[in-house]
Amino acid sequence: DGGITQSPKYLFRKEGQNVTLSCEQNLNHDAMYWYRQDPGQGLRLIYYSQIVNDFQKGDIAEGYSVSREKKESFPLTVTSAQKNPTAFYLCASIPSGRDTGELFFGEGSRLTVL
Amino acid sequence: GQNIDQPTEMTATEGAIVQINCTYQTSGFNGLFWYQQHAGEAPTFLSYNVLDGLEEKGRFSSFLSRSKGYSYLLLKELQMKDSASYLCAAMDSNYQLIWGAGTKLIIKP
Numbered sequence: 001d002g003g004i005t006q007s008p009k010y011l012f013r014k015e016g017q018n019v020t021l022s023c024e025q026n027l028n029h030d031a032m033y034w035y036r037q038d039p040g041q042g043l044r045l046i047y048y049s050q051i052v053n054d055f056q057k058g059d060i061a062e063g064y065s066v067s068r069e070k071k072e073s074f075p076l077t078v079t080s081a082q083k084n085p086t087a088f089y090l091c092a093s094i095p096s097g098r099d100t101g102e103l104f105f106g107e108g109s110r111l112t113v114l
Numbered sequence: 115g116q117n118i119d120q121p122t123e124m125t126a127t128e129g130a131i132v133q134i135n136c137t138y139q140t141s142g143f144n145g146l147f148w149y150q151q152h153a154g155e156a157p158t159f160l161s162y163n164v165l166d167g168l169e170e171k172g173r174f175s176s177f178l179s180r181s182k183g184y185s186y187l188l189l190k191e192l193q194m195k196d197s198a199s200y201l202c203a204a205m206d207s208n209y210q211l212i213w214g215a216g217t218k219l220i221i222k223p
Contacts, residue, residue: 040216041216043203043213103159105156
């Protein structure tokens, strides 16, 4: 079945370490997004990509980096420069025709800094 | 600036009806989404409105008024499993989603 796969589901990181969260989709969607969600808050956009080899910063890009070398893959690296990385991270994608509606989400990755 | 407002928390009784309101201000408008999110899980899609009016989908309905910058999600015949957060999001002229903080719905027996 088509969908978005995020891994790992749970991740623990020591301070000063970089970690990479994987996001893979087989829906043939052009646009992909990374969101961060903190308890009791809405989704905040970290980065998005509308086409291979191109991506744009969202509202809270500092301390994060991404790549989009393949249409199917949009990994997110949480760097040591991100001062408060403990959060729930969600990857999403949307069909190429932007007015078709649904934004599809992966199951999420929960990052905890020890 | 762009923003979305929705109530933080609502309580309703099993079997009843509840309406969750959402007001938005965006630069341009390309539709209004409602998502359901259970604790610790990813959001799941409920509805998408781009034209004024009411769209019904089983127990859930969504309404949009573009002139008022207003939408609501109506949940009928509430079940305990409907206890969740409900997220409202508006798509702006750049096709970016502006998210509300979510409304936590508590269902009591």
